[in-house]
Amino acid sequence: MQPASSTPPRFPHRHLLGIEGLSARDITTLLDMADEAVEVSRQVEKKKATLRGRTQINLFFEASTRTQSSFELAGKRLGADVMNMSVASSSMKKGETLIDTAMTLNAMRPDLIVVRHHAAGAVHLLARKVDCSVINAGDGAHEHPTQALLDALTIRRNKGTIHGLVVAICGDILHSRVARSNIILLNALGAEVRAIGPSTLLPAGLERMGVEVFTDMRKGLDGADIVMMLRLQRERMNGSFVPSTKEYFHFFGLDAEKLACARPDALVMHPGPMNRGVEIASDIADGAQSLIREQVEMGVAVRMAVLEALASHLPNQ
Amino acid sequence: MTTRPTPAPARKLLLANARLVDPATGREEFGDLLVEDGLIADFGAALRAARPEGATVLDCRGEVVAPGLIDMRAFVGEPGAEHRETLASASRAAAAGGVTTVVCMPDTNPPVDEPAVVDYLNRRARDTAIVRMIPAAALTKGLAGREMTEIGLLREAGAAFLTDGARSVTNAQVMRRALTYARDFGALIVHHCEDPDLVGDGVMNEGELASRLGLHGIPREAETLMLERDLRLVRLTGGRYHAAMVSCADSVAIMARAKSDGLDVTCGVSINSLALNENDIGPYRTFLKLSPPLRHEDDRIAVVEALSDGLIDVIVSDHNPQDVETKRQPFAECADGAIGLETMLAVGLRLVHSGEIGLAALLRAMTTRPAEILGLPQGRLARGAPADLIVFDPDEPFVQDPADLHSRSKNTPFDGARLQGRVHVTIVGGAIVYQRD
Numbered sequence: 001m002q003p004a005s006s007t008p009p010r011f012p013h014r015h016l017l018g019i020e021g022l023s024a025r026d027i028t029t030l031l032d033m034a035d036e037a038v039e040v041s042r043q044v045e046k047k048k049a050t051l052r053g054r055t056q057i058n059l060f061f062e063a064s065t066r067t068q069s070s071f072e073l074a075g076k077r078l079g080a081d082v083m084n085m086s087v088a089s090s091s092m093k094k095g096e097t098l099i100d101t102a103m104t105l106n107a108m109r110p111d112l113i114v115v116r117h118h119a120a121g122a123v124h125l126l127a128r129k130v131d132c133s134v135i136n137a138g139d140g141a142h143e144h145p146t147q148a149l150l151d152a153l154t155i156r157r158n159k160g161t162i163h164g165l166v167v168a169i170c171g172d173i174l175h176s177r178v179a180r181s182n183i184i185l186l187n188a189l190g191a192e193v194r195a196i197g198p199s200t201l202l203p204a205g206l207e208r209m210g211v212e213v214f215t216d217m218r219k220g221l222d223g224a225d226i227v228m229m230l231r232l233q234r235e236r237m238n239g240s241f242v243p244s245t246k247e248y249f250h251f252f253g254l255d256a257e258k259l260a261c262a263r264p265d266a267l268v269m270h271p272g273p274m275n276r277g278v279e280i281a282s283d284i285a286d287g288a289q290s291l292i293r294e295q296v297e298m299g300v301a302v303r304m305a306v307l308e309a310l311a312s313h314l315p316n317q
Numbered sequence: 318m319t320t321r322p323t324p325a326p327a328r329k330l331l332l333a334n335a336r337l338v339d340p341a342t343g344r345e346e347f348g349d350l351l352v353e354d355g356l357i358a359d360f361g362a363a364l365r366a367a368r369p370e371g372a373t374v375l376d377c378r379g380e381v382v383a384p385g386l387i388d389m390r391a392f393v394g395e396p397g398a399e400h401r402e403t404l405a406s407a408s409r410a411a412a413a414g415g416v417t418t419v420v421c422m423p424d425t426n427p428p429v430d431e432p433a434v435v436d437y438l439n440r441r442a443r444d445t446a447i448v449r450m451i452p453a454a455a456l457t458k459g460l461a462g463r464e465m466t467e468i469g470l471l472r473e474a475g476a477a478f479l480t481d482g483a484r485s486v487t488n489a490q491v492m493r494r495a496l497t498y499a500r501d502f503g504a505l506i507v508h509h510c511e512d513p514d515l516v517g518d519g520v521m522n523e524g525e526l527a528s529r530l531g532l533h534g535i536p537r538e539a540e541t542l543m544l545e546r547d548l549r550l551v552r553l554t555g556g557r558y559h560a561a562m563v564s565c566a567d568s569v570a571i572m573a574r575a576k577s578d579g580l581d582v583t584c585g586v587s588i589n590s591l592a593l594n595e596n597d598i599g600p601y602r603t604f605l606k607l608s609p610p611l612r613h614e615d616d617r618i619a620v621v622e623a624l625s626d627g628l629i630d631v632i633v634s635d636h637n638p639q640d641v642e643t644k645r646q647p648f649a650e651c652a653d654g655a656i657g658l659e660t661m662l663a664v665g666l667r668l669v670h671s672g673e674i675g676l677a678a679l680l681r682a683m684t685t686r687p688a689e690i691l692g693l694p695q696g697r698l699a700r701g702a703p704a705d706l707i708v709f710d711p712d713e714p715f716v717q718d719p720a721d722l723h724s725r726s727k728n729t730p731f732d733g734a735r736l737q738g739r740v741h742v743t744i745v746g747g748a749i750v751y752q753r754d
Contacts, residue, residue, distance in 0.1 A: 199497045199554075215501040239457070239464020241494065247467040 011309035015127050015134045018143035019184040027152065027188060033305035034153050034298070041077065041300055050308050051080035054111040059101075060137070061087045061117040066272060066296065067137050067146075071114045074303035078311075080112070098122060099129055106130040111314050112307060115139075120177075133310040141175050147271050148181035150302040152189065154295050155226055158267055163190035168220050168262070169211075170196040171230035171252060171279050174203050174241070178271045179230060183211055196220035197252060200241045201232075217252055221261040229254055229270045229280050237278070245278045255281040259289070267291050329353050329372035330747060332708065335382035337361070340681035341697035350382055352704040355747035360698055375742065375749075377708050383680050384696050385417025385448075385705035385743060387687040389507070389585060390561060390633035391658055392482070393419075393450075394725075395441065396434075397426025402638040402725050404438070407658065408446035409723040412751035414659035415740040416634070417448050417705040418687075418695060423455040424482035430455035430466045432474035439475050447750040448743075449705070451477040451691075456495055456506060462486045465495045469502045477691055480507035480561065483608060483637075483653070485543055487513060492547065496556030505690065507559045508547055510568075511609060515539035520649045522595045522610045530601070532649060535610050537565045544568055548575045551582055559690060560584035562633065564609035566619035573628055583690055586620050587635040588661045591668060593617070593730060601648040604730045607635070608653040624682055625674045630690065632682045634661045638726030656724045660731050666711055666738035676711065708742035715739060 011029055013022070040046060056075040060068050068084060075082040085105075096104075098117075102125075105113065112133050115123045120140030127134040138144040155162055167186050173179045173195050186193045187210040195202060195211045207213050214220030221227060232248060242248045249255075254268065268280075268290045276282045285292060330352040337360055338345050350360035351369060368374075388411070394401035404421070411419050421438065423429035429438065435452050442450035454476035458464045468479055479499060486492045486508065499506050516539050521527050523534025544560055548571065551558045563569060563584050572584050589607055594614045598605045605611060623629040637654025644651050657664075665683065668674045688696025695705040717734045719727040743751035 199501050200494050239466070241498075243465050243467040243469075243498075247470050251469050 011312065014310065014313050016145055016306055016310060017124055017127060017134065017136045019145045019148050019181045019188070020143065022188070024188045027149070027185060030149055030302070030305050030309060031153050031156060033308060034149070034301045035157070037301040037304035037308075038298070040304070041297070046077050047079060048077065049079045051075065051078040051111075051311055054080045054311065054314070055109070056080040056082045056112040056114065056307070057105055057110045058082065058084045058114045058137075059105065059116070060085065061115075061122070062138070064116055064137070066299070067116065070296070070299045071135075071137060071303050074300050074307055075112070077300070078304055078307055080307070098125060102126045102129040106132070112310060133313065135306060135310065138177050141177050141180070143181045144177040145181050146299070146303055146306060147178045148185040149306070150295060150298040151182055151228065151269060151271070152185055153298045153302055154269065154291050155267075157298070158291060159225065162186065164192070165225040166192045166194065166223055167226040167228060168194040168196055168224040169228045169230065170217065170220070170254065172201045172232045172236065172241075173197050173206065173230065174201045175233065175236070176230050182228065183209055194220050194224065198242060201236075217258055218261045221258060224262040224266055227254060227259065227262055227266055227268050229268065231271065231273065232275060232279050234275075249278055253277070253279055253281060254284050256284060259284055269295060271295070329369060330704075330744070330749075331368060331372040331374045332382050332706070333365075333368070333374050333376050334379060335377035335708065336379060337698060338381050338383045338677060338680060339698035340384065340677050341685040341699065343677045345677070347379075350698070350706070352706070352744070352747045355704055357698060357700055357702050357704050359700060375708070380708050380710045380741060382706060382708050384684040384698060385707050385745065386415050386662060386683040387418040387691070387693065387696050388416045388634045388636070388658060388661070388683075389420045389631055389687050389691070391419050391421055391636035392424060392638065392654070393421045394638060395425065395438070400725070401640050403445070404442050404450050405445040406723065406725045407636070408442075408448045408450055410636075410656070410658045411448045412743045412745075413723050413740065413753075415662045415707040415709060415743055416658050417707070417743060417745045418693065419448060419450050419658065420477045420691070421450055421452050422482040423453055423480065424460060424484075428455050428460050429453070429476070430458050430460070432467060432470045435471055435474040435476050448745050451475070453477045453480050453482070453507065455479070456481045457486060457491065460484055462488055462491060465491065465498060468495070468499050468504050472502050472504050478505040478507050478559070481509070483509055485509055485511050485513060489546060489550065493550050493554060496550055496554040496558065500554060500556045503557065505557045505559055507561050508543075509561045509608075510540050510543035510547065510563075512539045512543050515542065520606060520610070521598060522612045524595070524613065526595050526598075530598075537567055537612070537616075540564060540609055541567045541571060544571050548580065548582060551575070551580050552578075555581075558582045562587045562590065562609055562635065563620065563629065564590045565612050565616040569619050569623040569628060572623075576628065583630040585631040585633045586624060586629045588632055588657055588664050589635065589655060589730060590617065590620055591624065591632065592664045597730070602730070603644050603646065603648055603651040604655050604728045604732070606648060606651055606653055607655060621668060621673050625678055627678070630682065631687045632661065632665060632679075634658045636724075638724055639728045640726055644728050655728055655730045656722070656726055657729070659722050659724060660717065660729060660736070662709065662740060663717075663736040663738040664731060667736065669711065670737055704744055704747040706744040707740055709738060709740045711738045713737065713739040
């Protein structure tokens with residue numbers, strides 16, 4: 001247990017590139033800090049000075065509204081100067097390579113770079129080329145560590161613990177970085193993790209990643225404490241991976257009837273943005289068991305915690 | 318023959334003095350068979366001693382009583398080409414040929430690629446057909462080979478299996494995903510293995526005869542490459558797979574290896590590939606232009622042996638009605654296909670009479686095996702099984718006159734052929750739907 005004190009607990013990593021490589025203690029440290037950040041964000045005066053004078057660059061090669069604004073708000077609440085760079089306005093469009101972009105930004109002496117990229121491994125590549133701390137905000141179908149942390153925070157605050165819970169992750173596991181980060185994190189904290197989806201959306205070897213695999217949603221939801229839905233990209237629903245949205249919803253969409261297979265006190269989560277009527281029925285998304293809006297609030301808190309934890313490694317502190 | 322689509326079954330029907338042949342067990346005995354409420358209530362020699370009261374008696378005069386045939390591959394023109402064949406006309410041809418269950422291919426207009434079309438066909442069959450007609454659904458939308466159909470919903474609507482009918486799915490990624498996806502639903506994928514690029518302009522088996530006739534050939538590899546690919550994808554995905562028709566010795570060897578490796582795969586053979594070879598094409602007879610094409614006699618012998626060994630699971634009619642306009646063309650320009658529902662039993666019996674295969678083995682490939690593959694309760698003589706039965710004389714000789722056929726199209730390769738073996742009575746669900754005096 002970390003003593004409650006004004007100095008942030010020790011987090012032994014310079015970057016946050018993924019959940020992979022974090023210990024249960026690292027994760028718990030971040031969640032404890034995030035709990036404090038929730039309190040800060042609920043005050044009228046939401047600003048801290050932890051990152052005063054620091055520069056945070058949000059470098060998004062893939063469009064994102066909620067993750068980018070969440071990181072922006074988190075940085076600003078900690079007092080950092082935040083700059084958003086999106087690919088539409090960047091020189092990548094003019095043919096610059098990822099490494100050149102990284103070197104250019106590095107020359108501007110930022111303290112923290114938050115990166116999202118469509119290619120798995122791109123964030124790791126960039127982290128090797130810059131001097132500052134790098135946070136992975138999603139790289140391809142690889143990892144999205146802050147999403148997994150905010151999901152864990154949401155679960156912990158509602159269920160008291162993560163250890164021993166049955167968590168069913170449902171939908172497009174194949175293309176999901178959220179699923180990968182969650183599988184690693186939930187396993188590290190002792191949850192029983194299940195993956196549910198049609199076989200076309202399940203990656204090879206999934207059963208060796210610490211999950212029990214189901215292709216029948218009702219069976220997979222039986223006894224679940226947490227039902228975590230994933231977004232299904234529109235271009236994957238028209239016969240390539242799944243025949244149609246109609247068929248997908250029929251067999252894998254979360255509706256009241258399927259949710260009834262889970263425990264009566266089961267809670268429903270979704271990383272957003274949702275496709276109502278595709279992976280989740282509207283009444284469930286807005287229903288009493290839904291934590292979806294709370295996840296968004298936890299997102300800001302978790303990102304504040306991550307920024308603070310990494311800032312403790314910055315030079316001159 | 319009765320004209321009512323769904324005649325009310327007599328509550329009790331006794332098939333007396335019959336040679337009972339059960340392909341499921343290979344057992345044969347002389348006795349009676351009692352049908353009650355549409356099901357087989359009892360059968361055997363013992364039943365003759367204690368005939369039940371109040372049953373309508375049908376004297377079989379020592380003829381064979383066997384399960385009705387199950388044909389996994391018939392093309393019907395409904396909807397879209399009713400001038401070639403309707404569910405009603407196909408069912409009358411089937412009944413006359415002893416076929417009591419027909420799986421209809423999805424190559425219609427519109428194709429059977431949506432649950433609503435499956436539902437429509439099931440209702441049409443219920444209202445107009447005199448045998449059981451089950452639609453197969455398309456594997457890909459519009460049979461275009463690009464996007465998989467609603468496999469789960471089509472199965473729930475009652476589709477027998479998924480297939481693109483006469484077309485091959487050339488894109489290996491599409492086939493892989495379809496096999497993977499279908500596995501979750503326990504759905505069977507049936508595939509016509511014929512690489513269209515290798516077929517090219519080919520119209521008959523590649524070889525000396527094609528060269529002499531001046532026709533472009535179709536190499537056996539058009540079939541074997543596709544079959545090999547599919548079996549490797551089955552190995553990768555664990556899907557359930559049935560090769561619609563194998564036509565050559567190489568394909569038999571490929572299937573043998575896959576089966577001995579324990580893959581969940583089965584295959585069929587067209588009745589035409591068992592009974593005919595490329596020489597039968599003779600003077601450019603267009604009714605013998607088929608897909609897969611008739612092969613060499615060595616291939617025919619290989620598929621007959623494989624059938625006898627049980628390596629080939631089922632015999633299909635590959636019934637494909639074509640009208641005069643599509644067949645009365647130069648050989649290279651006419652449509653593929655021949656009708657077969659009405660003649661498949663008599664043509665199959667040719668192999669029995671020539672000593673190439675036993676009667677029970679022939680019937681097994683036309684009844685029990687397709688029933689097992691499709692998960693149907695019929696196709697065997699068993700108490701409680703649906704009373705889908707045929708009474709036939711395996712020896713009765715006749716000359717096939719196309720004018721006698723019930724199919725709307727008359728493109729039979731057996732016009733004028735001397736055949737042996739005639740169906741006298743066909744019973745579906747306990748009701749006599751066909752009777753020849």
